[in-house]
Amino acid sequence: MDLIAEQGGDLVFVEVKARRGEAYGRPYEAVTRSKQAKIIKAALVYIKSKALRPAGIRFDVVSIKMGSEPELIKNAFDAPGYYY
Numbered sequence: 001m002d003l004i005a006e007q008g009g010d011l012v013f014v015e016v017k018a019r020r021g022e023a024y025g026r027p028y029e030a031v032t033r034s035k036q037a038k039i040i041k042a043a044l045v046y047i048k049s050k051a052l053r054p055a056g057i058r059f060d061v062v063s064i065k066m067g068s069e070p071e072l073i074k075n076a077f078d079a080p081g082y083y084y
Helices: 033-049
Strands: 003-007 010-019 056-065 071-077
Touching: 010 033, 033 056
Parallel strands: 010 056
Antiparallel strands: 003 010, 056 071
């Protein structure tokens, strides 16, 4: 997890992925299910450690291909079955 932000009462956890090209796939494709699970767990630890009560949580990915504009993917994945 690279960034934590707040928007409209929601906590937004952002993963940033960058690549020089697409030889290994698009940058956002590097956020695998395993990586998502780690981000979700880290987010829940953060929320609990700070005793936060956000209105909601959101997981975004910023995908950067060098030489191109960054792409923001809002709600790139969710945390079904996890409660905070």
